[in-house]
Amino acid sequence: xxxxxxxxxxxxxxxxxxxxxxxxxxxxxxxxxxxxxxxxxxxxxxxxxxxxxxxxxxxxxxxxxxxxxxxxxxxxxxxxxxxxxxxxxxxxxxxxxxxxxxxxxxxxxxxxx
Numbered sequence: 001x002x003x004x005x006x007x008x009x010x011x012x013x014x015x016x017x018x019x020x021x022x023x024x025x026x027x028x029x030x031x032x033x034x035x036x037x038x039x040x041x042x043x044x045x046x047x048x049x050x051x052x053x054x055x056x057x058x059x060x061x062x063x064x065x066x067x068x069x070x071x072x073x074x075x076x077x078x079x080x081x082x083x084x085x086x087x088x089x090x091x092x093x094x095x096x097x098x099x100x101x102x103x104x105x106x107x108x109x110x111x112x113x
Contacts (some may be wrong), residue, residue: 022041041068059090082106
């Protein structure tokens with residue numbers, strides 16, 4: 001699980017992952033890593049999707065991991081309008097470009113089917 005959320009959101013996601021039998025810090029080598037700055041590759045990818053690349057580059061790591069080479073299986077998110085908004089929108093655009101399914105919990109029926 002890769003998260004980039006506020007502390008409370010991250011803890012909630014990790015508790016849910018643990019309850020579902022997923023990974024959490026300390027489980028099978030999973031580390032609660034923290035990237036202080038986006039990589040040069042993240043900035044390059046961000047530039048292809050958004051004009052303010054330095055501010056939004058970190059979102060590439062949400063989808064592609066620290067090395068920008070390990071895509072997630074799915075993106076689960078929530079945006080205020082159910083659309084590609086803000087930094088989360090950057091992660092949604094990148095995931096969509098890569099064919100990674102996106103579930104935006106703000107959208108009606110997001111958890112159905």
